[in-house]
Amino acid sequence: MTMAGGAEGRSTNMACDECVRRSWLVARLAGHLERRRAERTAIRGVLALRDEELIAALGGGRRAVIAAEWDQITPADVLARWSLSGSRALCRCDPRYPAALNDLPDPPAVLHLLGDPGRADELLAGQDGQRGCVAVVGARRSSVEAVEVARDIGRGCAAAGLAVVSGMALGIDSAAHTGALDASGATIAVLACGPDRVYPPSRGRLHAEIAARGLVLSELPPGTTPYRWAFPARNRIIAALAGLTVVVEAAARSGSLITAEIALELGRGVGAVPGPVASWRSSGTNALLRDGAHVIRNARDVLDDLCGAGGARQASDQLELELSGLEPRLRETLIAVDRGADSLAAHASTPEAVAGALEALAELELLGLVTRLPGGRYAVTRRLSSAADDRCEVLTNLTHPGDRASR
Amino acid sequence: MIARVTTFTIDGLEPRAVVVEADLRAGLPAFTIVGLADRAVSEARERVKAAILNSGFEFPQRRVTVNLAPAHVRKAGGGFDLAIACAILAAEGALSAADLAPLAVFGELSLGGEVRACPGTLAAAEGARRLGLDGLVVPLDRSREAALIDGVCAVGIACLAELPAALRGDGPPPPPPLAPAAPLVPAPDLSDVRGHAAPIEALTVAAAGAHHLLLSGPPGTGKTMLARRLPSILPPLESDEAIEVTRIHSVRGLHGEAGLVLRRPFRAPHHTTSAAGLVGGGRPPVPGEATLAHRGVLFLDELAEFDRRALESLRQPLEDGHVTIARDQRALRFPTRFSLVAATNPCPCGRGGRACRCGEADRARYRRKLSGALLDRIDLLVAVERPTADELAADPVTTSERALGRVAAARERQRDRTGCLNGDLTPAALRATAGADDGAERALRALYERGAVSARGRDRLLRVARTIADLDGVDGVGRAHVLRAAAYRQDESQASVAA
Numbered sequence: 001m002t003m004a005g006g007a008e009g010r011s012t013n014m015a016c017d018e019c020v021r022r023s024w025l026v027a028r029l030a031g032h033l034e035r036r037r038a039e040r041t042a043i044r045g046v047l048a049l050r051d052e053e054l055i056a057a058l059g060g061g062r063r064a065v066i067a068a069e070w071d072q073i074t075p076a077d078v079l080a081r082w083s084l085s086g087s088r089a090l091c092r093c094d095p096r097y098p099a100a101l102n103d104l105p106d107p108p109a110v111l112h113l114l115g116d117p118g119r120a121d122e123l124l125a126g127q128d129g130q131r132g133c134v135a136v137v138g139a140r141r142s143s144v145e146a147v148e149v150a151r152d153i154g155r156g157c158a159a160a161g162l163a164v165v166s167g168m169a170l171g172i173d174s175a176a177h178t179g180a181l182d183a184s185g186a187t188i189a190v191l192a193c194g195p196d197r198v199y200p201p202s203r204g205r206l207h208a209e210i211a212a213r214g215l216v217l218s219e220l221p222p223g224t225t226p227y228r229w230a231f232p233a234r235n236r237i238i239a240a241l242a243g244l245t246v247v248v249e250a251a252a253r254s255g256s257l258i259t260a261e262i263a264l265e266l267g268r269g270v271g272a273v274p275g276p277v278a279s280w281r282s283s284g285t286n287a288l289l290r291d292g293a294h295v296i297r298n299a300r301d302v303l304d305d306l307c308g309a310g311g312a313r314q315a316s317d318q319l320e321l322e323l324s325g326l327e328p329r330l331r332e333t334l335i336a337v338d339r340g341a342d343s344l345a346a347h348a349s350t351p352e353a354v355a356g357a358l359e360a361l362a363e364l365e366l367l368g369l370v371t372r373l374p375g376g377r378y379a380v381t382r383r384l385s386s387a388a389d390d391r392c393e394v395l396t397n398l399t400h401p402g403d404r405a406s407r
Numbered sequence: 408m409i410a411r412v413t414t415f416t417i418d419g420l421e422p423r424a425v426v427v428e429a430d431l432r433a434g435l436p437a438f439t440i441v442g443l444a445d446r447a448v449s450e451a452r453e454r455v456k457a458a459i460l461n462s463g464f465e466f467p468q469r470r471v472t473v474n475l476a477p478a479h480v481r482k483a484g485g486g487f488d489l490a491i492a493c494a495i496l497a498a499e500g501a502l503s504a505a506d507l508a509p510l511a512v513f514g515e516l517s518l519g520g521e522v523r524a525c526p527g528t529l530a531a532a533e534g535a536r537r538l539g540l541d542g543l544v545v546p547l548d549r550s551r552e553a554a555l556i557d558g559v560c561a562v563g564i565a566c567l568a569e570l571p572a573a574l575r576g577d578g579p580p581p582p583p584p585l586a587p588a589a590p591l592v593p594a595p596d597l598s599d600v601r602g603h604a605a606p607i608e609a610l611t612v613a614a615a616g617a618h619h620l621l622l623s624g625p626p627g628t629g630k631t632m633l634a635r636r637l638p639s640i641l642p643p644l645e646s647d648e649a650i651e652v653t654r655i656h657s658v659r660g661l662h663g664e665a666g667l668v669l670r671r672p673f674r675a676p677h678h679t680t681s682a683a684g685l686v687g688g689g690r691p692p693v694p695g696e697a698t699l700a701h702r703g704v705l706f707l708d709e710l711a712e713f714d715r716r717a718l719e720s721l722r723q724p725l726e727d728g729h730v731t732i733a734r735d736q737r738a739l740r741f742p743t744r745f746s747l748v749a750a751t752n753p754c755p756c757g758r759g760g761r762a763c764r765c766g767e768a769d770r771a772r773y774r775r776k777l778s779g780a781l782l783d784r785i786d787l788l789v790a791v792e793r794p795t796a797d798e799l800a801a802d803p804v805t806t807s808e809r810a811l812g813r814v815a816a817a818r819e820r821q822r823d824r825t826g827c828l829n830g831d832l833t834p835a836a837l838r839a840t841a842g843a844d845d846g847a848e849r850a851l852r853a854l855y856e857r858g859a860v861s862a863r864g865r866d867r868l869l870r871v872a873r874t875i876a877d878l879d880g881v882d883g884v885g886r887a888h889v890l891r892a893a894a895y896r897q898d899e900s901q902a903s904v905a906a
Contacts, residue, residue: 140766140768141766200768344789344790344894345602345603345790348605349797358605358891358895359890365859365893366859366890
């Protein structure tokens with residue numbers, strides 16, 4: 001592909017004509033692709049076809065009409081229309097396009113980005129102390145514990161300078177993003193619809209937060225509604241962007257396993273968080289582990305994997321130091337919560353113990369070391385052995401709760 | 408020939424005096440009742456006629472007109488039968504009008520002339536006292552109920568034929584008021600409960616400070632069992648409270664044994680109950696579950712399954728301690744001072760914790776069903792867990808008697824300090840009298856800054872902390888009390904964490 005004249009000079013849009021036409025075409029054919037998916041025709045590889053072949057393969061009876069429309073579009077007008085939503089287009093001919101995506105057999109022609117331009121470039125180029133990206137993905141219908149694990153990993157990785165990539169779906173994905181935002185770290189949401197659309201709709205606030213402080217990107221132009229085929233398609237982008245894909249919780253046949261599979265094909269690392277062997281929720285992740293995925297227990301394991309063994313050691317010593325400053329009673333309670341005593345009742349079996357348990361749990365919550373889940377249960381906010389390079393900073397934040405409240 | 412007899416109609420819970428006038432004059436034999444009477448009153452004609460004839464009296468073969476005055480008051484129910492019969496007999500001269508004048512009459516008649524109980528006898532007796540009457544003629548089995556009101560002589564009769572003797576004063580002597588006897592079935596006691604130390608402590612706090620409580624836990628863990636035992640740790644009804652409760656139960660006809668209600672009521676309406684069923688309504692308006700639970704416990708099991716509108720309707724009762732129902736251009740006021748205990752599953756599948764099969768979206772939806780006006784008024788949230796095998800084998804953690812002792816002492820402290828219970832204090836009065844020390848203020852501030860509580864939640868926290876301090880017998884609220892209260896709070900930040 002060649003760089004078209006004029007496109008380079010734009011500050012907001014950085015896409016050559018050919019890539020714009022390609023991105024327009026994919027969006028135009030999205031509905032056709034959806035129908036093919038419903039017919040269970042294999043769609044893998046379709047996005048790797050050249051433009052004309054794509055029209056021929058998907059257009060069906062309308063292929064002549066679509067070809068005619070495609071011939072007539074003016075890339076500049078299309079770009080102008082896209083930019084109305086506030087998103088930017090970044091094409092694969094641009095030097096800022098993430099090289100990692102070129103490992104894909106079918107890299108997206110244009111990435112539609114929503115977020116601060118400078119920050120977006122840094123995130124995609126892996127500059128500014130970025131150590132790369134980690135993908136944290138998993139089930140939408142996830143257990144409360146797994147959500148906490150995902151948030152913990154997101155928080156720890158982001159605090160250590162990794163960008164956390166995920167799909168903003170309910171459950172694990174959202175928790176990973178939230179964790180990264182909690183640590184004021186970098187996070188990238190890859191959507192299966194236009195970057196300006198919020199899907200799932202209940203994640204409006206998260207979408208706005210990520211757009212403001214991280215990056216939202218999509219292969220599909222602004223305004224495109226989510227299609228079912230687009231979810232596995234965006235999974236390939238997640239897998240390609242990240243050096244390591246961590247599946248936190250996935251049942252058998254979960255969509256997150258597609259991400260892991262693509263990551264494996266691309267030669268990226270795959271990790272999984274182990275779950276109870278008898279749990280249907282964890283059957284997918286446990287199968288991945290059986291097949292040789294890295295065991296991921298916390299952010300520290302991610303860092304060890306991505307940055308070499310021992311990368312996170314010093315920081316964990318720091319945490320132990322911090323914990324040793326706790327009153328013995330609080331430390332005992334914290335350790336008990338970490339070992340599964342997640343309700344008040346588990347800490348207060350006698351009437352005499354009730355007052356002390358109430359007090360200790362509230363104190364720990366005030367210190368930010370445990371959090372209250374719906375229905376009055378408790379969970380530790382980070383696994384005790386987990387740590388990140390910037391742990392000191394994280395702990396400082398904890399002792400000054402005002403910083404957190406202001407977000 | 409004309410005669411007048413006083414009786415009562417029950418308007419909501421209030422007795423309203425009605426004068427029954429009977430007029431006999433020459434003409435074709437006829438019997439008419441006028442004066443805004445409902446169907447049950449109009450049907451009184453047949454009952455009254457048969458009862459008079461079957462009791463050995465003559466029914467006047469003349470033109471009989473009965474008027475229920477005042478004419479604008481709607482009259483309902485069967486309680487007018489006896490009064491109508493008395494008025495007719497007095498007009499005819501079979502009864503002495505002078506004997507009847509200082510009395511009121513309240514009861515229903517059977518065709519055979521037996522006098523039957525009808526709901527609201529206690530209210531009628533209170534009406535008689537307000538009118539300054541000497542006595543009230545009531546069905547025999549209700550005479551003990553009527554006798555609860557001082558200064559009103561309850562004249563109990565079993566059938567209409569006994570009336571002349573009773574009026575002359577040579578009938579059977581009035582029975583003594585029902586002595587407060589021990590109830591036949593002992594109230595459920597906390598000593599039946601094994602384990603559950605934390606929820607029992609929460610119950611005690613709720614009882615001591617008149618706080619409302621939410622129990623969350625999987626099915627079958629003992630939420631209902633715990634809630635049923637809350638009345639046993641509330642101080643016994645005081646005599647005026649007992650009369651109030653008895654009156655309500657008598658008007659609703661729930662009051663079987665015809666004496667003073669001594670036990671605090673425990674009402675557990677099913678989750679399909681409508682708004683009218685909960686707070687009262689209908690035509691004429693009758694009190695609902697909230698009023699039946701007055702001075703006792705209203706238990707809403709499966710809170711999330713209740714109709715949203717029904718729950719919203721509880722807002723005024725919870726806030727004001729009464730509910731106002733407007734029907735037919737008048738407003739009735741029912742008292743609703745109850746302790747609310749709500750129970751809910753932790754999530755739609757009910758398993759909770761690790762066994763839960765719900766997705767985050769399911770849980771969020773479930774939480775949304777619970778949110779709203781009602782939760783705003785619930786100060787305490789506690790998770791109820793399955794007791795461990797050890798706890799089941801162990802001795803009960805406490806008994807109702809012991810818990811009641813602590814509750815009574817804590818209530819005493821509150822009354823000495825502010826004259827009312829912490830749950831009834833206004834936020835301003837609470838802040839002024841709580842006596843929070845520096846450590847408590849710092850803890851409250853830290854929780855607020857963390858976003859763990861809202862401004863309203865901060866007051867609630869202080870309220871509960873004040874009660875916990877009262878249970879400890881301490882004058883000031885310390886940091887420990889605030890922290891303990893914080894462990895019971897409902898999480899208001901939960902929604903923002905999920906989003």
